Amino acid sequence: MNNQPVVKVENLTKTFNKQEVIKPCNMSVNKNSIYGFLGPNGAGKTTIFKMLIGLLSPTTGRIEVLGMNGNKQREMLRNIGSMIETPVFYEHLPAETNLDIHLSYMGVKDGDISSALEEVGLNHVGNQPVSQFSFGMRQRLGIARAIVHKPKLLVLDEPINGLDPMGIRDMRNLFPSLVNRYDMTILLSSHILNEMEHVADTIGIITNGTIVEEVNLKLIQREHPEGLENYFFNALQKGANT
Numbered sequence: 001m002n003n004q005p006v007v008k009v010e011n012l013t014k015t016f017n018k019q020e021v022i023k024p025c026n027m028s029v030n031k032n033s034i035y036g037f038l039g040p041n042g043a044g045k046t047t048i049f050k051m052l053i054g055l056l057s058p059t060t061g062r063i064e065v066l067g068m069n070g071n072k073q074r075e076m077l078r079n080i081g082s083m084i085e086t087p088v089f090y091e092h093l094p095a096e097t098n099l100d101i102h103l104s105y106m107g108v109k110d111g112d113i114s115s116a117l118e119e120v121g122l123n124h125v126g127n128q129p130v131s132q133f134s135f136g137m138r139q140r141l142g143i144a145r146a147i148v149h150k151p152k153l154l155v156l157d158e159p160i161n162g163l164d165p166m167g168i169r170d171m172r173n174l175f176p177s178l179v180n181r182y183d184m185t186i187l188l189s190s191h192i193l194n195e196m197e198h199v200a201d202t203i204g205i206i207t208n209g210t211i212v213e214e215v216n217l218k219l220i221q222r223e224h225p226e227g228l229e230n231y232f233f234n235a236l237q238k239g240a241n242t
């Protein structure tokens with residue numbers, strides 16, 4: 001891992017209906033990092049993710065992704081893969097056709113749909129319509145769609161939500177291998193602290209619209225060998241007191 005930031009956020013805010021739900025935030029995600037974004041319900045994780053991937057515009061502040069800001073938005077979007085909230089598909093079309101449509105939309109000609117499906121354990125059902133998929137299979141397909149065009153930055157909002165234990169274990173192996181094989185940088189959110197400890201190397205904590213911590217996981221583990229939970233609750237407490 002080197003120290004070149006792939007995501008750099010400065011003084012980012014977002015106001016909805018006169019309410020500032022994201023207060024001035026700074027964030028830095030290093031190249032080839034797996035950054036685990038943690039925070040209570042409603043803290044602002046999804047809103048920040050949406051701003052990073054261009055689905056929402058910031059109220060104020062600056063976002064730089066892969067060295068680009070607003071100036072090269074198309075190029076930036078082609079290099080981002082994401083799954084935010086519940087993924088939506090063309091229900092009547094097979095999984096592989098959904099990925100094919102995504103590749104066309106992204107302008108990628110040489111995407112490997114069968115490999116992407118295999119990465120998430122869906123290779124045997126690629127020809128089935130998505131309407132026949134279970135919740136966990138849809139999550140897996142959402143991840144396949146996020147990675148099929150081999151983005152440089154992968155942004156996944158609660159990707160293991162709804163996965164079975166095998167799926168969780170598969171993702172634990174998949175994420176670091178995407179970093180190693182395709183030079184990706186991954187930004188993940190999850191409420192499952194234990195799982196974040198398995199995959200992330202950096203932890204960011206947001207509470208009430210403010211990022212209160214951004215720390216290397218190894219440093220946390222040195223101080224909290226018992227696990228992330230105490231560190232997480234302390235950080236929230238610290239955030240509440242400032």
Ligand SMILES: Nc1ncnc2c1ncn2[C@@H]1O[C@H](COP(=O)(O)OP(=O)(O)OP(=O)(O)O)[C@@H](O)[C@H]1O
Pocket residue numbers: 016017021039040041042043044045046047048
């Ligand atoms: N479109 C919107 N209009 C108004 N308020 C919104 C909108 N989207 C999000 N919010 C508010 O912004 C705050 C942050 O929401 P967000 O979805 O980013 O939280 P989160 O950390 O992802 O939560 P969770 O863990 O529950 O998914 C919440 O108070 C939410 O009600």
